[in-house]
Amino acid sequence: MSAKLRANAAQIVAQVAYKGHSLTQLLDEYRQKSQYSAADASLLQALCFGTLRFYPKWQALINDALKKPMKSSDGDIQALIALGMFQLLESRVPAHAAISETVSACKILKKTWAKGLINAILRRLQREPEWPAQLLASQPWAEHAFPKWIWKRLNNDWPEEADEIMRASNIQGPMTLRVNTLQTSVSDYQQTLKDNDINCQAHNLATDALILQQPLSVEKLPGFFEGKVSVQDAAAQMAARLLQFDQLAQRSEIRVLDACSAPGGKTGHLLETAQHYFKPEQIHCVALDKDADRLQKVADNLKRLNLSAQLIVADAAEVTSWWDGKPFDRILIDAPCSGTGVIRRHPDIKLLRRNTDIAELVNTQRSILQALWPLLADGGLLAYATCSVFKEENEQQIDWFLQHHPNAVELEISYEKPLSAKYGWQIPPAWNDMDGFYYAVLQKNATT
Structure with a gap:
């Protein structure tokens, strides 16, 4: 995973976090203009999704680490620090690569002044594994990686279930299909997927739904462009x-x-x-x-x-x-x-x-x-x-x-x-x- 890819991910995350732009739209734009390979585009998406999924937690840690707030023009640096934190705590990226490549991304962002700062914060996170737990104990919303206002509303509406709702919301949902039963049956399409080495299971409530074991691009779904199947969550069905x-x-x-x-x-x-x-x-x-x-x-x-x-x-x-x-x-x-x-x-x-x-x-x-x-x-x-x-x-x-x-x-x-x-x-x-x-x-x- 290159420093350039990390720099692009930080730019996207910053535009979401500090300028209110849509992640889906930004990812589409970057894929088109950056000409990423399919594998790198997938990595870019994973970095952005993962970093944003836990962003309130990263922000709390960043605020604690900084002696004074950063300038508004340095949102990309805050996003880059968050990106490094995500790699260290929530991904399988080796720690040395997560730190060195994240620091190197500063050069691509033309902010080499931030190298020392980012290196120090990420190495502290690596050196002091107790730091997040100690800090977040007094900020349960950040511990759950949620904005305080959502945390408060969930606890008010669902005091017994709020923690589980937040936990589940921090785990990527499965890719679910809807079989067009005007063209084929659910069981026949399930067999078609099996014949193409695509594992799935039927849903117990949404009778037209199949849940894929692993997500894949729609181009790989048999009959997608002929209308045999659509991508749609079971609840929406x-x-x-x-x-x-x-x-x-x-x-x-x-x-x-x-x-x-x-x-x-x-x-x-x-x-x-x-x-x-x-x-x-x-x-x-x-x-x-x-x-x-x-x-x-x-x-x-x-x-x-x-x-x-x-x-x-x-x-x-x-x-x-x-x-x-x-x-x-x-x-x-x-x-x-x-x-x-x-x-x-x-x-x-x-x-x-x-x-x-x-x-x-x-x-x-x-x-x-x-x-x-x-x-x-x-x-x-x-x-x-x-x-x-x-x-x-x-x-x-x-x-x-x-x-x-x-x-x-x-x-x-x-x-x-x-x-x-x-x-x-x-x-x-x-x-x-x-x-x-x-x-x-x-x-x-x-x-x-």
């Missing part, structure tokens, strides 16, 4: 089942709304599931997103799957700008949220989210729920979903909604409840190999 398309099987046509559809994973699964009961021409599916670029990803995914929907660039809450006046039989609201249930896949959420974001997100979620409820047909189902583990975005949101909408009835979700919620189904990260997720299913009673 539950949305299509919860909307109970089988209960509409006697209908001549159905109308379905995916209100916040990008990048289109759930849209595709809704259509795959519905087509087991209806012909394509009997299904009118509307997929919304207010971001045109993200909606293009929905179009690309549906094209690969040989599925179709009416795609509309619009804010779901601004109904008059896009609705044709005809009610929907099924509505999915995969609401904008804090993303705290998917930190294991997106560790930059720890640094990009702020406590002040939550109130704004709750208001957005509420406005979408309020706006779309009148669009649901009598007897229809609305599934509300988030990838959050905060009660304010989930069960408390549904509690408020039910109090203000007497024609809304919560339907019981019959799966095991790993966390006790007043309303809905709260899934913690890593339970049943799932991401942290929340679902509530509401049925609309006829108004009198």
Whole structure:
């Protein structure tokens, strides 16, 4: 692993930690402009993900080691120190290489003045293994590698389970596939993977899911570009089942709304599931997103799957700008949220989210729920979903909604409840190999 690769990783981490940029977007940009080999691109990603996964812990140690705060222009040096700490404490990189190559990266960053500083801090970490434990004993949020505000919210919402939620969030989730059962069966595709020396296992709740033993690029998945399979976490795959398309099987046509559809994973699964009961021409599916670029990803995914929907660039809450006046039989609201249930896949959420974001997100979620409820047909189902583990975005949101909408009835979700919620189904990260997720299913009673 070269000093250049470490320097690039530090630049990426610094842009996430101190400028609020998306890790996924930055990695894509660096891969393109740096012309890394596949192996080096994988190493770059592993360094960035690993460093950011534990960044609050590294920041606490850095703050303790420095006599005075660094200049804001030296965020790359702080990120480089964190990178070295990650290699020493959380990776298999030999200590001598972790230290020497990290120090050498200073030259590439054109900050040779920092060589001595970085060398001293990393060697202290190597020489004094008790240092982190002693320091972090008084900072339990940093010990768990979480921002203090998330740590406080989790302990307030889930006092008995908070530690396990944070522990699970610091472990990378598995790569999970969704088999397109319009093209092949789960068992047949599992055999296809086995024939290609790809090990996997079926999921015990998400019936279309296969969990890979080791992640791999989609190019290596048989039939991926022909639409036989998609990459989607098992928790996200539950949305299509919860909307109970089988209960509409006697209908001549159905109308379905995916209100916040990008990048289109759930849209595709809704259509795959519905087509087991209806012909394509009997299904009118509307997929919304207010971001045109993200909606293009929905179009690309549906094209690969040989599925179709009416795609509309619009804010779901601004109904008059896009609705044709005809009610929907099924509505999915995969609401904008804090993303705290998917930190294991997106560790930059720890640094990009702020406590002040939550109130704004709750208001957005509420406005979408309020706006779309009148669009649901009598007897229809609305599934509300988030990838959050905060009660304010989930069960408390549904509690408020039910109090203000007497024609809304919560339907019981019959799966095991790993966390006790007043309303809905709260899934913690890593339970049943799932991401942290929340679902509530509401049925609309006829108004009198």
